[in-house]
Amino acid sequence: MMQMIFCQKLQKEAEPLSFAPVPGELGERILNNISAEAWKLWIGHQTMLINEKQLSLANPEARAYLTGEMEKFLFGGDYDKIEGYVPPEK
Numbered sequence: 591m592m593q594m595i596f597c598q599k600l601q602k603e604a605e606p607l608s609f610a611p612v613p614g615e616l617g618e619r620i621l622n623n624i625s626a627e628a629w630k631l632w633i634g635h636q637t638m639l640i641n642e643k644q645l646s647l648a649n650p651e652a653r654a655y656l657t658g659e660m661e662k663f664l665f666g667g668d669y670d671k672i673e674g675y676v677p678p679e680k
Contacts, residue, residue, distance in 0.1 A: 597624055639656065
């Protein structure tokens with residue numbers, strides 16, 4: 591049976607990621623505290639930010655912005671939301 595972690599984003603026990611998704615200390619923090627489900631939510635949100643704000647990942651400022659938003663999204667904070675977006679009902 592796979593070892594579960596307590597996901598700080600979802601506030602529940604959940605399946606962990608299989609590897610650190612970003613390098614360094616932040617990647618280790620994500621690996622140890624964020625579930626695969628929450629990471630998938632971040633990837634969707636990140637895609638919307640990139641598309642709606644027309645960010646270029648070749649731009650260091652855009653990458654720094656996304657890193658900051660990722661940390662706020664995953665660990666709590668006032669992260670940027672897409673204006674007018676209404677998530678689908680479950």
